Amino acid sequence: DQQVKQNSPSLSVQEGRISILNCDYTNSMFDYFLWYKKYPAEGPTFLISISSIKDKNEDGRFTVFLNKSAKHLSLHIVPSQPGDSAVYFCAARARGSQGNLIFGKGTKLSVKP
Amino acid sequence: NAGVTQTPKFRILKIGQSMTLQCTQDMNHNYMYWYRQDPGMGLKLIYYSVGAGITDKGEVPNGYNVSRSTTEDFPLRLELAAPSQTSVYFCASSWDASAGAQHFGDGTRLSIL
Numbered sequence: 001d002q003q004v005k006q007n008s009p010s011l012s013v014q015e016g017r018i019s020i021l022n023c024d025y026t027n028s029m030f031d032y033f034l035w036y037k038k039y040p041a042e043g044p045t046f047l048i049s050i051s052s053i054k055d056k057n058e059d060g061r062f063t064v065f066l067n068k069s070a071k072h073l074s075l076h077i078v079p080s081q082p083g084d085s086a087v088y089f090c091a092a093r094a095r096g097s098q099g100n101l102i103f104g105k106g107t108k109l110s111v112k113p
Numbered sequence: 114n115a116g117v118t119q120t121p122k123f124r125i126l127k128i129g130q131s132m133t134l135q136c137t138q139d140m141n142h143n144y145m146y147w148y149r150q151d152p153g154m155g156l157k158l159i160y161y162s163v164g165a166g167i168t169d170k171g172e173v174p175n176g177y178n179v180s181r182s183t184t185e186d187f188p189l190r191l192e193l194a195a196p197s198q199t200s201v202y203f204c205a206s207s208w209d210a211s212a213g214a215q216h217f218g219d220g221t222r223l224s225i226l
Binding site for chain 1: 153155182186203211220
């Protein structure tokens with residue numbers, strides 16, 4: 001049973017517009033959430049994270065929002081750039097889990113010039 | 114600074130053969146992880162280590178073994194390769210369980226025929 005779900009396999013947006021990637025989770029023990037970006041033939045690279053005690057974290061063009069009551073988080077990219085085209089993975093860590101991450105299936109973002 | 118280095122990048126094995134996937138990191142991280150990613154799926158944890166001499170099972174450990182004799186190295190061993198182990202394998206490391214972001218290598222693409 002998937003504990004971290006990314007229900008949109010792909011997303012296409014125009015350069016300069018906002019990209020919104022969504023992630024839902026089921027485990028109430030998750031206390032830390034991360035977004036990773038992955039290009040083909042490379043390993044995932046860390047993008048941004050948020051602790052369960054916060055509802056928003058911002059880093060430049062990237063903002064992550066956490067809605068604990070809905071068990072939902074989203075990644076906003078504004079403005080989107082062609083170089084943002086990649087697969088984005090949502091990941092979660094459970095309290096006391098030694099850092100083990102549970103990953104979603106990923107969303108492939110295409111930013112068109 | 115090389116980060117996390119995985120070798121080989123590609124390998125084809127026959128059913129029943131064995132091999133070791135190498136992973137080394139130069140960041141002096143205590144925590145190391147092995148994940149596998151099947152097509153269209155998220156990463157799943159195979160084994161992890163919280164320090165030299167200490168290893169533990171993740172979500173999908175069957176068919177694999179690991180060892181951690183040094184801080185830098187965390188090899189993954191396949192003893193009797195099976196077609197179900199065809200996947201992309203990623204090694205990752207982090208300073209500790211609470212630090213959040215794990216640093217990933219670029220992966221080993223393994224095909225078992």
